[in-house]
Amino acid sequence: MNPKWKGIKMGRYFGTDGFRGEANKNLTVEHAYKVGRFIGWYYHQMTGKKCKVVIGKDTRRSSYMFEYSLVAGLTASGADAYLLHVTTTPSVSYVTRTEDFDCGIMISASHNPFYDNGIKLINGNGEKMDEKTISYIEDYIDGKLNLFGEEMTDVPFAVREEIGCTVDYAAGRNRYVGYLISLATYSYKNMRVGLDCANGSSWMIAKSVFDALGAKTYVINAEPDGTNINNHAGSTHIEVLQKFVKDNNLDVGFAYDGDADRCIAVDEKGNVVDGDLILYIYGKYMKERGKLLNNTVVTTIMSNFGLYKAFDEAGINYEKTAVGDKYVYENMVQNGHRIGGEQSGHIIFSKYATTGDGILTSMKMMEVILAKKLPLSKLAEPVTIYPQVLKNVRVKSKPEAQNDPDVQEAVAKVAEMLGDTGRILVRESGTEPVIRVMVEAETESLCEKYVDQVIDVIKSKGHTA
Structure with a gap:
């Protein structure tokens, strides 16, 4: 039942991947303005210097609106805002940590539809912002900030020469592209590569990198119009790239999500490599x-049982964290591990980056293909x-359903039946009144059978809503 992850709490506004919601409904320009106002003031208080913040955005129509709101808040509090314009989340992380910024902000809702958006905060080391600072921001948004021994509902405005300015910083994005190119150890000459840019952040950057390394690059979904990001495109609609790779006889394909911190690959036969x-x-x-x-x-608890079997056969150890690349990265830092990630394609190479980076991930796959002189299908073959069957059950109380002795007994029975041929995972949703029951086994019918066994007990004990 994984009790050690029960204590993971989401903030009032910020979850594990930023402040996300539908633009101008539950994430508004006022929210963005307040985030900017607090950050600009807070970092000045903490460092005694003018705050420097670098900002990137994806291709959503509302990203411009949120960019301007953040800039207004930052400059009104005395911070200088450096604009990377449309770029990827990992590029903001890279520029923040390598160019002495107090923090970075990425405006994106990742793989969500275009009408959603989000504000991701990145600390000076290029990592996700710490919970303490986020909780201060949330207090300020709610008008009940208690900081430095003082109760306050607002923070002071900068005046005269203390007011901040805006700087066009496209050069920072170009330096990130140069950094990626510098990491390649092989030429991509004669390699036919397909890229699905999801009409998002990678739409210019990815092709530039692959072209510079000599690939014959075929690009789809690289015509953003503000409303087509992730629309039947990118890593969440991998079937589009699968067809494209097969139709064009390509050697390999890579699909990114809206802000390009994820990558899902497609081998030369059109099979998904997640x-x-x-x-x-x-x-x-x-x-x-x-x-x-x-x-x-490092993996998360949602990685497939087959991956662990393959790791065992290869003599590779693994760790399992709660779902979220944030927790993967924390584990890597604490224990000195070099690679970790999620089934969804967030892969972190800690020697080169502090966050998932879709383009870097695709380059690393190219490196193995070229080094071993093997197609991607052959490299993935041992796994x-x-x-997997996952079903959600709406419940009156998540803790009561999870801790019911009869439910726990049902889960234990399934685990015993599966032995070393599968696994069961029962966990609470972080955002809904839902218990998720997931089983992996050798056949889909077994998965269905065991999932339903546990759900039947949850229902019979009266926990369902």
Whole structure:
């Protein structure tokens, strides 16, 4: 039942991946303005210097609106705002940590539809913002801030020469592109590569990188119009790239999400190579070269059982964290691990980046293909992905349903029946009154049977809403 993850709480506005919601409904320009106002003032208080913030955005129509609101708040509090314009989340992280910014802000709702948006905050080390600072921001948004021994409902405006300015900083984005190109160890000449840019942040950057490295690059979904981001495109609609790779006889394909911190690959046969398979392929490649520190790959509890079986056979250890690349990264930092990620394609290479980076991930897959002179399908072959069934049950009380002795007994019975041929995972949703029951087993019918067994007990005990 994974009790150690029960204590993970979401903030009032900020979740594990920023402040996200429908633009001008539950995420408004006033929210963005207040975030800017607080950050500009707070960092000045903490450092005694004018605050410097770098901002990137994806291609959503509302991203411009939120950019201007953040800039107004920041400059009104005396901070200088450096604009990368349309760029990827990992590029904001890179520029923040390498160019002495107090923090970075990415305006994006990642893989969500265009009408949603989000504000992701990045600290000076290029990592996700700490919970303490986020909780101060949330207090300020709610008008009940208690900081530095003082109760306040607002923060002072900067005046005269203390008012901040805005700086066009496209050069920072270009330096990030140069950094990516510098990491390649092989030429991509004669490689036919497909890229699905999701009509999002990677629409210019990804092609630039692959072209510079000599690939014959075929790009789809790179014509953003403000409303087509992730629309039947990118890593959440991988079937589009699968067809494109097969129709054009390409060697490999890579699909990104809206802000390009995820990557899902497609092999030369049109098969999907998701985050689990990417972790296996690169983890094994690192081990073969003596580069896999601690002989460990970090995963989340949602990684497929087949991945763990393949790791066992390859003699590779693994850790499991709560769902969210934030928790993967925390584990990597605490334990000195070099690679980790999620099934969804958030892959972190801690030697090169502090966040998931879709373009970097695709480059790492190219490196293994070229180094081993093998197609992607062959590299992924040792992993047998187990069928998975996940069902959600709406309940009156998540803790009561989780802690019911009869429910726990039903889960234990399924785990015993599965033995080392599968697994069961029962966890609470972080955002809904829902218990998620997931089983992986050798056949889909077994998955269905065992999931339903547990759900029947939850229902019979009167926990369903």
